[in-house]
Amino acid sequence: MAVIELHDVVKTFGTTHALDHLDLTVEQGEVHGFLGPNGAGKSTTIRVLLGLLRADSGTATMLGGDPWRDAATLHRRLAYVPGDVSLWPNLSGGEVIDVLARMRGGLDEARRTQMLERFDLDPTKKARTYSKGNRQKVALVAALASRADLYLLDEPTSGLDPLMEAEFQEAVHELKAEGATILLSSHILAEAEALADRISIIRAGRVVQSGTLAELRHLTRTTVIAETERPATAIGTVPGVHEPELHGNRVTFDVDSDHLDAAVNALAALGVRSLAAHPPTLEELFLRQYGEDVTA
Amino acid sequence: MSDSSGSSVTGVGHLLRLVLRRDRVRLPVWMVGLGGTIVASALAVPPLYDTPEKIAGYARTVGASPVSYLMSGRQAGLDTLGGIVANEISQVAQLGVCLMVVFLVVRHTRAEEESGRAELLRSTVLGRHAATFAGLVYGVAAALLIGAITTISMLAAGLPTTGSLTYGTGLALLGVTYTAVTLVAVQLSTSARGALGLAGAAVAVGYLVRGLGAMEDNALVWLSPFGWAQRMDAFGDERWWPVVLLLGSTALLLALAARLMAQRDFGGGLLDTRPGRARAGWQLSTSFGLATRLQRGLLIGWAVGLFLLGLLYGSVIPTIPDLIASNPEMADVVGVGGQAAEVALVDAFLAYIFLFMAVISCGFVVSSVLRLRTEEEAGRTEAVLATPVSRTGWMAATTTLALVAAAKLTVIMGLGLALGYGLGSGEWDRVLPQVAGQLAYLPGTLVVGALAVALYGLLPRGTGLAWAAVALIALQVILGQLLGLPDAVQAISPFWHLAAVPVDDFEILPFVSLLALAAALVAAGLWGYRRRDAVTG
Numbered sequence: 001m002a003v004i005e006l007h008d009v010v011k012t013f014g015t016t017h018a019l020d021h022l023d024l025t026v027e028q029g030e031v032h033g034f035l036g037p038n039g040a041g042k043s044t045t046i047r048v049l050l051g052l053l054r055a056d057s058g059t060a061t062m063l064g065g066d067p068w069r070d071a072a073t074l075h076r077r078l079a080y081v082p083g084d085v086s087l088w089p090n091l092s093g094g095e096v097i098d099v100l101a102r103m104r105g106g107l108d109e110a111r112r113t114q115m116l117e118r119f120d121l122d123p124t125k126k127a128r129t130y131s132k133g134n135r136q137k138v139a140l141v142a143a144l145a146s147r148a149d150l151y152l153l154d155e156p157t158s159g160l161d162p163l164m165e166a167e168f169q170e171a172v173h174e175l176k177a178e179g180a181t182i183l184l185s186s187h188i189l190a191e192a193e194a195l196a197d198r199i200s201i202i203r204a205g206r207v208v209q210s211g212t213l214a215e216l217r218h219l220t221r222t223t224v225i226a227e228t229e230r231p232a233t234a235i236g237t238v239p240g241v242h243e244p245e246l247h248g249n250r251v252t253f254d255v256d257s258d259h260l261d262a263a264v265n266a267l268a269a270l271g272v273r274s275l276a277a278h279p280p281t282l283e284e285l286f287l288r289q290y291g292e293d294v295t296a
Numbered sequence: 297m298s299d300s301s302g303s304s305v306t307g308v309g310h311l312l313r314l315v316l317r318r319d320r321v322r323l324p325v326w327m328v329g330l331g332g333t334i335v336a337s338a339l340a341v342p343p344l345y346d347t348p349e350k351i352a353g354y355a356r357t358v359g360a361s362p363v364s365y366l367m368s369g370r371q372a373g374l375d376t377l378g379g380i381v382a383n384e385i386s387q388v389a390q391l392g393v394c395l396m397v398v399f400l401v402v403r404h405t406r407a408e409e410e411s412g413r414a415e416l417l418r419s420t421v422l423g424r425h426a427a428t429f430a431g432l433v434y435g436v437a438a439a440l441l442i443g444a445i446t447t448i449s450m451l452a453a454g455l456p457t458t459g460s461l462t463y464g465t466g467l468a469l470l471g472v473t474y475t476a477v478t479l480v481a482v483q484l485s486t487s488a489r490g491a492l493g494l495a496g497a498a499v500a501v502g503y504l505v506r507g508l509g510a511m512e513d514n515a516l517v518w519l520s521p522f523g524w525a526q527r528m529d530a531f532g533d534e535r536w537w538p539v540v541l542l543l544g545s546t547a548l549l550l551a552l553a554a555r556l557m558a559q560r561d562f563g564g565g566l567l568d569t570r571p572g573r574a575r576a577g578w579q580l581s582t583s584f585g586l587a588t589r590l591q592r593g594l595l596i597g598w599a600v601g602l603f604l605l606g607l608l609y610g611s612v613i614p615t616i617p618d619l620i621a622s623n624p625e626m627a628d629v630v631g632v633g634g635q636a637a638e639v640a641l642v643d644a645f646l647a648y649i650f651l652f653m654a655v656i657s658c659g660f661v662v663s664s665v666l667r668l669r670t671e672e673e674a675g676r677t678e679a680v681l682a683t684p685v686s687r688t689g690w691m692a693a694t695t696t697l698a699l700v701a702a703a704k705l706t707v708i709m710g711l712g713l714a715l716g717y718g719l720g721s722g723e724w725d726r727v728l729p730q731v732a733g734q735l736a737y738l739p740g741t742l743v744v745g746a747l748a749v750a751l752y753g754l755l756p757r758g759t760g761l762a763w764a765a766v767a768l769i770a771l772q773v774i775l776g777q778l779l780g781l782p783d784a785v786q787a788i789s790p791f792w793h794l795a796a797v798p799v800d801d802f803e804i805l806p807f808v809s810l811l812a813l814a815a816a817l818v819a820a821g822l823w824g825y826r827r828r829d830a831v832t833g
Contacts, residue, residue: 050682052830072686080682086675088590089410089487092572095580102581103683123574128410128486139679152682 001028002061003150003181004049009058011044011205018044019055020205026183026198031176033196034185035286041205042185043083046154049183050080063150076105079143083154083185085135087127093138094123100142112145118167133159144171151175151182157191169194189286201286209285220280220288221254224263229271238266249273307422311430314417315404323438326400330392331445333771334385338449340779341381354380362511362616362641363648366609369510369522372532378455379531382463384778385446388771390522391503393442393471397435398495401478405431407488409563418562428479428557432550435478439471456531463530469542470525474499476549483556486565493597500601504608511612521545583685583693590671591664595701598660602653602705606712607719609649610730614721616642640799646713646733647799651791653709654737655766655773657702661745662762664698668752669759672830681830691825695749695818702741710734733797739810740791744769746817753821756828 004026011019019041026032036042047053049062051071060067065074087096101107116123119137130138136159143151157165172182172195186192192199193213200210209216221242226232232251236244240259245252255263260277267275280288316323345351355374358364368386373379405427408414414427423429447464451457474495481494506523509516517523524538579585588595617638668691671677680690710731718724748762755761765788772781772789786792790810795803 047678047831050678052678052681054827054829071681072684072689075682075684078682080679082675082678082682084675086679088676090572090593091576091589092574094574095572095576098576099580099586100679100683102576103583103586103680103685105684124571126570126572 002026003028003063004032004183005059005061006045006048007059009045009048009060010056011048011053012056017205019048021058022202022206023210024200024207025210026181028181029176029179030197031172031182031184031195033192033199034183034202035187035189035192035199036185036202037187040202042202043154044205045202046080046083046152046183046185049152050075077148078150078152079104079146079148080152081136081139081143081154081156083158085139087130087135087138089126089128091127092124093121093127093130093134096127096138097123097142097145101146104146104148106146108145108147111147112141115141115145115171118171119164131159133161133164136160137164140168144175149180151180153182154185155187156184157186157188165191216285217257217279220285221256222260222277222279223252223254223284224267225252225276226250226267227273227275228267229273232267232270235263235266238263304423304425305429306426307420308426308429308433311417311422311426312433315430315434318404319400323400326396326438327441327445329767330389330396331442331449333392333775334389334442334446335449335452336779337385337388337775338381338446338453338455341384342377342453344778345377345380351375351377351380359383360619362612362619362645365510366507366612367652369506369517369526370513371526372529373459376459376531377453378450378459378463381450381453381455382459382530384775386526388774389442389446389467390470390525391499393439393467394474394499394502395496396442397439397471397475398478398492398499400438401431401435401475402482402488402491402495404434405479406482406485406491410486410488415562425554425557428482428553431479431482432475435475436472439468439475442471443468458534459531462528462534462536465539466525466528466530466542469539469546470521473521473542473546473549474502476546476553479553480549480556483553483560484565486563489593490565493593497597497601500605504605508608508612511615583680583690584697586680587667587694587697591667591697591701594660594664594667598657598701598705599708602657602660602709603712605653605656606709606734607716609653610713610716610718611720613642613645613717616645643798646730647796649713650734650737650797651773653734654706654741654791655770657705657709657741658744658766658769660705661698661702661741662748662766664701665695665745665748665752666759666762668694669756672756675831678831687825687830688822691749691753691822695745695821699742699745699814699818702745703735703738706734706738706741707731729798736797736802736807737791737794739807739814740769740789740794742814743790743810743817746814746821749821750817750824751821753824753828755824 002025004024006022006024009019009022010017022041022045024045034042034045044053048055048060049067051067051074054068063074063077067074087093091099097112098107101112119141121134121137121141127135127138136156140156143153157168160168169191172184175182184192184195196213198210198212199216200207202208227250229249231246231249232244233246235241235251235253238259239262240256241263242254253263345354352375359371359374359380364383368383371379371383371386374383408427417427443464446467447460450460450463477498478491478495481498482491485491485494502520502522506517506520506526509518509520509523517527521542524541527535528538529535580589620637620641668677677690681687710733711727713734714727714730717726717730744762744765747765748759751759751762769789769791772786772792776786790813793806793810795801795806
């Protein structure tokens with residue numbers, strides 16, 4: 001069952017098309033990476049899901065309800081970390097965590113304590129004195145300390161140091177193990193790669209790629225680095241091979257995943273001394289989405 | 297600013313250009329709004345007082361009334377046209393120039409620092425004192441402009457040159473002094489709101505001390521910058537030495553501000569540095585609890601301020617009979633003699649005070665309601681609405697808080713008046729009439745608050761119009777008669793429709809009608825908020 005189902009959603013601000021016929025499906029129990037550069041429409045999508053913005057057209061379903069009409073009811077079952085965390089300056093971090101959790105309908109005391117320890121956060125400081133990273137931690141603890149079916153996390157690790165990022169990933173694994181669904185918006189590819197079951201890539205208000213990491217990789221190229229006994233001068237003629245570079249007996253090239261077989265065979269015929277191949281990183285996927293025209 | 301020379305103010309030119317760019321609407325609005333009011337008032341006086349008899353009468357009656365002393369002080373030369381103009385515009389011009397510099401200076405100093413924007417600027421080639429210095433230059437320039445507009449409008453009204461210059465100078469220097477006061481306030485508080493509160497309180501204290509001194513005709517006036525500016529006695533003896541008091545105190549305050557600035561960290565202050573609680577109290581479990589907590593400082597500040605204001609006004613009521621005794625002609629104006637004249641004069645005084653305080657409380661109700669907008673712009677409403685709190689619930693919480701608090705403040709003002717009166721006269725039988733009298737004006741305040749609610753729901757980018765409404769109402773109350781505004785214009789003010797208790801008998805119809813209007817405006821606001829995007833730029 002899909003927890004989030006957006007179909008053909010359009011949202012404009014004046015003349016800006018923030019969401020341009022966006023489709024997005026997030027299944028029950030998955031960690032869904034929502035990737036895109038700044039200004040692609042990630043936060044707008046999440047705000048539509050929260051019922052903060054009203055879509056101009058299209059259909060949106062979340063947790064079986066209408067995010068605009070049933071906002072307050074649906075919010076009992078979700079927790080949210082905003083992309084740009086702003087806290088009440090004269091409240092302490094602990095007070096902010098409590099107030100949001102209580103409004104959400106209750107707080108898991110044990111989890112609150114655990115999260116405060118895990119993120120090493122001093123709850124007695126006034127929010128105006130927190131650094132950006134610490135404000136982010138307050139928002140994270142407030143969201144992760146409540147039990148929810150759906151977590152909407154908008155760039156949740158911005159401003160966190162690597163140690164805290166690791167703690168965050170650990171926490172997400174735990175939530176997933178409990179059966180929660182998580183929409184994780186990010187432009188940090190390693191984070192999505194480490195956490196996400198499925199990924200949607202958004203660009204200029206529309207989702208341009210969606211699928212599991214394996215599916216997305218299938219659509220793309222593998223990088224091969226090989227040393228052969230005889231120079232692989234003809235490797236460029238193998239279908240699906242791109243950008244071959246030859247340095248003596250050493251060759252590097254990219255190959256479409258569908259043609260990997262043919263390329264490896266061609267190398268084998270030349271006598272392989274060493275062979276290294278790595279699947280495309282998300283980074284490469286991402287660059288491809290933004291570096292080239294992907295309408296094809 | 298002795299130590300702000302050289303490199304510590306490097307870059308002030310760039311900052312000032314940025315300030316002017318950011319305020320290219322705001323500054324002209326102040327100039328047109330405040331300056332225009334002064335011009336219109338100055339030009340309205342001569343046609344009204346076109347015979348020597350009328351001018352002489354003003355000095356003995358209007359200008360010598362308790363309300364006039366309290367609100368405008370003892371103006372020199374009241375038996376001349378110049379003195380009358382000065383007396384008529386003083387309240388608006390003096391309070392206006394002070395509030396203007398407070399708002400403008402805080403906006404470009406502490407507000408910038410609190411928002412973190414100033415940090416970006418400080419990382420460029422900018423001296424430590426540059427921002428403070430830019431605030432000073434800006435505040436001084438705005439005050440001088442208002443002073444110049446005032447002098448020019450007085451000259452245009454055909455008043456003597458020396459008097460016009462003296463008055464305009466005193467007004468401008470009053471603004472300069474409060475620019476310096478504000479610059480101290482922004483060093484003390486870490487929040488822009490706190491700095492506004494401190495500087496605003498300083499304006500109120502200066503104004504009230506001068507009023508009290510004028511009423512009792514004693515040396516108290518010399519403790520207030522308002523008094524110094526006034527005792528330059530424009531259109532009277534015209535003395536220039538009070539300028540020394542104004543400039544001297546400005547210099548001292550600026551030295552203090554520079555010293556505080558040099559000692560504190562960027563973003564820091566001298567107040568507000570305690571740690572908070574690790575857990576939220578039980579009150580912080582609902583959106584109403586949160587709204588209350590967020591406005592705690594605002595509520596306490598206004599409650600204390602308005603109570604003291606009521607106390608002060610109440611305490612001067614018993615001195616009104618003395619004014620009649622020393623000025624028999626006053627009884628003629630009122631139309632009755634002896635005891636009845638006293639009662640009539642006290643009633644007129646009370647009616648004005650009730651109205652005046654009700655208008656002031658509009659400032660509270662608007663700023664309280666518009667916290668909704670502040671929260672939205674800061675992105676914090678988003679966090680609340682992502683919980684099961686509905687839009688209606690969140691907006692209703694803040695609206696209820698604001699409107700109920702306005703009612704409570706009204707009672708507090710009435711109690712302050714009654715207590716002040718009791719302390720002054722030893723009579724304690726007026727508590728109920730004074731609380732009830734103040735409450736008779738409450739629907740006007742509620743309508744203004746409800747207007748802010750409606751604007752927030754229907755026209756979130758236009759919430760500033762609620763402040764424009766407060767300014768218009770103040771204008772109508774203070775200058776409506778002088779300017780001869782047509783009824784259709786005066787009727788914009790909700791207070792204009794209410795019975796002037798206790799001079800007139802209480803009328804139920806306008807009272808209930810305004811309450812109904814307030815309810816309709818609130819409903820419209822809630823309706824609009826349910827339909828619009830909750831995040832607007």
